[in-house]
Amino acid sequence: MSMSMYILSSGEISALVTELQASYDVYGPQVEPQTKQVFFDQLATPAALDLEAPIPSMPVKEILFPQMERILKYKYDAENQSVAMSKQYFERPKALFGLRPCDLSGILVLDRFFLGQEFVDDVYLTHRRQCLLISNTCLHPFPQCFCVCTHSGPDADEGFDLDLTKLQDGYLLRVGSEKGQAIADAHQWQVATPRHAKEFKAVVDRSIDLFPEMATDNKAWVAKVMNRITTGFVKQETWEYIGDQCFECGACSFVCPTCSCFNIEDTQTACGECERLRMRDSCSFEGYARMAGDHNPRQPVEDRRNKRFFCKLSYPQSKKYLRPGCVGCGRCQWVCPGDIGLPNVVQYIRREITGGQN
């Protein structure tokens, strides 16, 4: 379909949020007042939405694939030898308003993992179905960003229903799906002109220019490192150097918009019922890869570390996701006590390739 574009005033954006709140749980970026930390969470009021806030501290995947959720409850009746079961996850229409393009790309990767393969994950599907995705172009990079290296920003080019970009006259709204078009059709928004389309392109170009040299310079290197990782040519010493700095906290996986590993555990509640919990897991943990019979193919920490980078930056994985597993949000660099976020790992492998030059 050809993409329709409109120009909305701030007032119209607010009105849209209010209107969506009638039929959706509306989530958006907001700033915690005391700590100034940004979270992408349910909006109490349209006024809480801050479209200019930096990328949220936690990825938006929290809404579709929470850190921990109860998915099932069951009770065994020993006398009648029967089990009463009830599922604990429920479908609610959600509007994700103001997604940064990296988080949108993250959702697309999770979609392909949870829904696009042999098995469809019903819990994720239930959360994901009836989601309205509204993305928001980054007018400038935030300090840790490198999405220009991973083809996931600063503007979104697929997967959104509606996309916003702040221009001089207001917000440029691009329509990306039939669902989005239906919303647009119900409004009398001003149609955007070619001048706006030109300004949009200029805004994106300027944003790319504003990325630090380190990030833009790395663009080709990410591809080169992918090649190295795929072919297995990264030296063991490099993985050990990286592994020695891993504190095995799991933070990188928890903040990664594309990490999809989880663990399942049944726990007993006080009243004899059982709850089935699903919680995020991380390949950096030793117990994660343990198999029956105590075999652990990835016991040394460096083997667990390189597994993660294999998942983010290798061709076989990218084939599954139809894009690199890394979306360039830089959050792993933020939270890693060992300072081995993905950009640094690319640097170390790059250093190995160049023999210490650069």
Place this chain on the structure above:
Amino acid sequence: MNLVNYKPCVCNLCGTGCGQFLKTDGHKVYGVSPLIAHPVSKGKLCIRGWHSNELLSTNERITTPLIRENGELREASYDEAIALVAARMQAFDGAAGEIGVLASARSSNEDSFTLARLTRDVFKTTLRGIGAEAGHRKSMAALEQAFGYPGAHGSLTAIDHADYILVVGTDITRQNPVIGGNIHAAQRRGARVVTLSSSRTQIAKLSTKHFQEKPGTLGLLVNALGKALMAIRTVNHDRRANIDQLPGYADYAAALRSISSVALERASGIRYEEIEEEAHHLEQARSIVILFSSGISGLDRPTIDAITNLALLSDRMDHPHSAVIPVAGISNLQGSFDMGMSGELGNSVFKALATPDSRIRALFVIDHDDGIIRDKERIAALDFVVYACAYKSAFMELADVVFPLPAYNETDGTYTASDKRVQITHKNVDSRHHVLPGWSLFERIANASGQHWGYHNAAQVFKDIAAHTRGYGDLSHELLSKGFGQHWNPQGFAGCGRRKFNAINIEYWESPTTPEFPFALMIGKAQHYWHQNNLMRKTIVPRREYDQTLWLYPHGYIEISPDDAVRLKVRDKWLVNVRSSIGTHMKIAVKISPDVQDGTAYIPYFIKNMISDFLLPYENAYAAGEESVIPIQIQE
């Protein structure tokens, strides 16, 4: 506008005091996020912090008061349980040593302060202590002597700016990972990080320099650094009048001069030339941070004295980026010490329990990790035991009355981190079972005993803390609610600013090993979890990680070097008989590790048999903490 679902608080799982957000709807906790603006943790959390939501939503909670009747615990109302406790406790003579009180190093300051009041004014006993404080009191005594107040000198944030960081002993990336991460970051920005540790820990690998000394010689090594530093100044005719004139200097200097480089090398395995080279770096540093672990796995007093002396000798302790920090494994160890719950020297609850003819008849206990219940038979035989904890634990089996407590996010409370930073956590979840906060429970027990304190909320308790606790005078809940806490003010101590060298003795540690018992066994080094056993057992992913080790080594493990394994003709996971020189023994699997020196062996702290059967007979092993060495033989 406050967020709907994310509430800031302070992680309660070690003495670092990291900032975290809990994702909660006010009824349950669903997730955790690090707090980026926090000055110490700066957006980092460790495996424990990242999984606090699992602990905070466990079903293994104590939800109501319980009273033991005909051998079984039954549910009871607060009124009934409190009346029973008040009545029974009145029958004991606290002043005569019949009542012992064990506080928790995880309790808030408000809870510990009111517990101290209950202990003093209602139970009238001086027999009190904090679960795992043994080592911390030694740290406090040494620091008070050196700097004039019992607390850390300087702030943990000094790590981010200091030129030189000395890590003495502790396996800090495991025990306090976020501090370890800050040290690692400092090393990467160019600070010189030096680790003294008998085994090759992760922080040793990440350090600029690692001195791998023989067990038991940490203090000697620190003193040797002092000697070399002094020698450099002598050569340079660099007199430091401000240091020379401090009390104790002459004796300290004389002791340092007496160190023989030959004897040093024989005892520690480290050449004096290496120490001399290191002292040059130390001398050039403008700011110096020294970290050591404090608490049950902490160092012995002579080693801590050596550390505080070296700090004073460095002449850099007035620099804003210098610090000496006793790093606690448990969240509020410092605070519970400040609130007066630490026992008197020589009058400890454990000593009373271990002495057969002591007068102890009743025990009042908060928390207590179940892996290390000492003197279990004696506790079981006491007339009356009261236990309060948020989570179910093995200690309940010993109690006549059990009280629930709120989890750390279910009530307002302040916590004092290792560097004296006092931080507040506001209640962000309604306790599901209308559980009374600790301070309120203690007040009601006091009420039932005829005393009225008049506290209505935690802020009011804190007002009393500020009025009666040295260093806390400037603080209030209102102040602490802005920003990320505040260090308590050492000016509250009359001695603050007065510096003094501790007396030291140079001893060349002779290994207690013999041809019959040739291995020096060290305890304490472990995976992530040893000091939070009762809590970590209630999580899911950290528990799996903990079990991961035990699955591989179901009987626990003893770490030895690859060469020793060859000599003993054993392979990884093989069971061996370990026999100590006093006759205790156990069967345990071998774990072969290149990080361990020949002739040494390590057993993690958390292995239960190790504590109860093997270690407990070693009273002095507890006293010496991290530096304790037990001679053993290992046989296939």
